[in-house]
Amino acid sequence: MKAFAVLLSMLISIQVWARSWERIQIPGAYCGDGSQYSVFLDQRRKDKILIEFMGGGACWSESTCHGLDRKTWIYKIPAIPAFSYLTAESASHSWVDHTALYFPYCTGDVFSGRHVARYTEYSSRQTWHVGYTNILKSLNYLRERRILNFDGFGDVTLWGASAGAIGALVHSHNVAAAFPRATQKTLLADSPGLHFGDEFFDKFSSQMRSDFKQSFAAVGLIYPEHSGFVAPYFGPVFEQLQDWKVGVLQATKDVVMAVVFGELSPQEHERRVLSERGIIEVARPYSHVQVWAPRCLMHTFLLAPPTAGIENEENLSALRFAEQIYRSQK
Secondary structure, three states: OHHHHHHHHHHOOOOOOOOOOEEEEEEEEEOOOOOEEEEEEEOOOOOEEEEEEOOOEOOOOHHHHHOOOOOEOOOOOOOOOOOOHHHOOOOOOOOOOOEEEEEOOOOOOOOOOOEEEOOOOOOOOOEEEOHHHHHHHHHHHHHHOOOOOHHHOOEEEEEEEOHHHHHHHHOHHHHHHHOOOOOEEEEEEEOOOOEOOOOHHHHOOHHHHHHHHHHHHOOOOOOOOOOOEOHHHOHHHHHHOOOOEEEEEOOOOOHHHHHHHOOOOHHHHHHHHHOOOOHHHHHOOOOOEEEEOOOOOOOOOOOOHHHHOOEOOOOOEHHHHHHHHHHOOO
């Protein structure tokens, strides 16, 4: 529980900024405990939209999903969740007047699951790892009910932190398909990890690993299941994102992705990030992809003003980096 508490304190901003959020329940979509899944929408500009994937860990067992070693939130999201700095109304940045669509995270599967699990034969409790299908159902419902005019948006920013960063990457093709008239597409992946220990995937069930492979492959990521060091395999992902302006924010010693989930030390995590196979070098050949990698222990940057102001060795803050990606020309 201590690790879970530390994780939540680092991933979720404690301040809630005022926006006129509308909670929309999605039929047939569920949180990990089987409760109703909802999304949040604040409609402003009709031509620009900011889509956020909430972060918050992952789970792979009865204990990590439901027990004392809980490492994520799998229950119904409260009526007023904590939103990020990028969806803050009172902030000073490029997305203040954008329509905002917020995808809560409550399935423990980095928005990539497609199954319902039962982790112990002695319990009838099920865990709904259906994060991938939840997003598809949400997009379809918002379109079919004409709640959101997808065809009106020419400017789409897709972003997420931690598990939400992986979710944003995994669903980039689904978002692109949902907004066919978007001519400016920006993707900000804040602390996705990608440099985990060699046994990272071993703890997940065979069904979850199968879901990961299927969901990741849809965006070009074919990774070796025996290694959590997936950054070297991101070239095809960046190729598939040619129509996007992509910014990756990743601390070299990210203590959460290294110690809490990655089964390696912050020092080893940094060696992987800075190696020839790390995300910096993998992204280098792609002019539409930029990586911001400060040498620190921090996990996530754009969730709150203090961390958004953290600078790298070139005195470039996380927020200024995100703004540069957004305002750049492809």
